[in-house]
Amino acid sequence: MEINRELTAHIAALSGIRLAEAELDQMTRDLRSVIGYMDTLEALDIASVAPMSHVQERVNYTREDAVRPSIPRGDVLVNAARKTDEYVVTPKTFG
Amino acid sequence: MSLYETVVGLEIHVELATESKVFCGCSTKFGGEPNTKVCPVCMGLPGSLPRLNEKAVEYALRAGLALNCEITRNAKFDRKHYFYPDLPKAYQISQLYLPLCVNGYVDITGKRVNIREIHMEEDAGKLVHDLWTDETLVDFNRCGVPLIEIVTQPDMRTADEVVETVRAIRAALAALGVSDVKMQEGSMRVDVNLSVREFGHEFGTRTEMKNINSLKSIARAVAGESKRQIELIETGKKITQETRRWDDNKDTSYAMRVKEDAHDYRYMPDPDLSPFLITEEQLTHIRRTQPELPEAKRLRYPKEYGLSAYDTDILISERTLCVLFEGAAEITRKPKDTANWIIGEVLSILKERGEPADELSLDKDKFARIITLVADGAINRAAGRRVLRALLDSDIDVDAYVKQNGLEAIGGASVVDDAVKKVVAANADSVAKFRSGSEKVFGFLMGQVMKELKGKGDPAALKKALEEALL
Known part of the structure; x- marks a missing residue:
């Protein structure tokens, strides 16, 4: 995959991250090196290996359908930059 | 006859009727004080770990079997990334690569509507627009409520077919008891993917309509959007692939956003959730206990x-x-x-x-x-x-x-006979008309007797008595 400034800027925009010009260059270099390493892995012959999404062997780690107490609303809102007594407040957004 | 054919596929989100959320123990109850059914897991706070609700899986499987799907035996969850205020983790846990149920169908009048897949995912929070301050308020209570998304193939051609398909799916899910399926409250949300094409041509560009919250508005939205797209085509304009919001009051839809491509969601397997295997025993048990x-x-x-x-x-x-x-x-x-x-x-x-x-x-x-x-x-x-x-x-x-309320029917022969006698005596004209062949005055006389009995007569007994009196 070709990693260039445009792609980095696109991913930053999708993630809601603002990058300065210098950061954009640095991030592009970093991403290129990470994805480049993936290309090294691509060279391996893995035809006989089943796809694996997880390294741990545990499966079906489930729980019963039981309600447990939630946390106090004050704690929910504590990290919000702007809030009312009940809600987190954000700039105008349409649901 | 129109030159154009409407092509519709549906994406139906259904909230599952579990007590607790899909990956944490917060309550799923509808309504209530904002931001009180929330915990570090559904807020996506660092260090928290999701754990799958087994009831949600059971309900999703019940839905899949009822809608004639094949069940994926080695299912897993993926992260779908997008940045929006109602999604505190900035990703939604969903299933892209191995959806739980695939290749189902539902039969409607004269046709089969195929279901491409049913996957499990979590709901997002709710945004409330504050008209006073022109700001948006966020309520995270709905974050993490278990959903299934039912995705049909583009097999429907008319508004009636769309409504019938939704009805059939809703009736099946209601019978299973896996969801409230209330469109008004949002426990069942139907998105309509619609395109038009000239008969015999390739599929056209489609739009996705959201915010349709009744069967009636589905029919109107299908008609309205078909008309809008045909008008664009006929005036030589292009249809944009986009998400539109249906406005039931104005009977029209307007553009919300240009649809993101799947790769913009940067899907990846969720490393926090272990894969889950569906066993034959589990499926047998569910089949045996399906309502x-x-x-x-x-x-x-x-x-x-x-x-x-x-x-x-x-x-x-x-x-x-x-x-x-x-x-x-x-x-x-x-x-x-x-x-x-x-x-x-x-x-x-x-x-x-x-x-x-x-x-x-x-x-x-x-x-x-x-x-x-x-x-x-x-x-x-x-x-x-x-x-x-x-x-x-x-x-x-x-x-x-x-x-x-004294509603007992008056069927006692003497009371009815007295009333009949009284009416016959007081309506000599009508009686004469009836006897000379005008049958329609019978109804009038019946009415008079019933009135005499203050509406409480047993009509059968009354009719018999009146007929005898008029012989």
């Missing part, structure tokens, strides 16, 4: 109860009606009468009051008692209707209500 589905009732009602196909279809369209019918018919032992009372009386009262049938809760014993009283001639049908209205308003005692 009877509307399709099975469609065959059973005519056979077992002697109902017409038409009546059967009305009853099986709502789970509440099936429950009431089967319960009351067992008591009255008069299934046809019982079906008539539900279809003819209960439904028309609900319609008149604008109350949805899916919220009907009528005590089957009391309802059956009304039917029996009328069938036995103890009260007449009009009185039965009055008791039914009272029962729909509040939890009355049927026999006490009949007594208190």
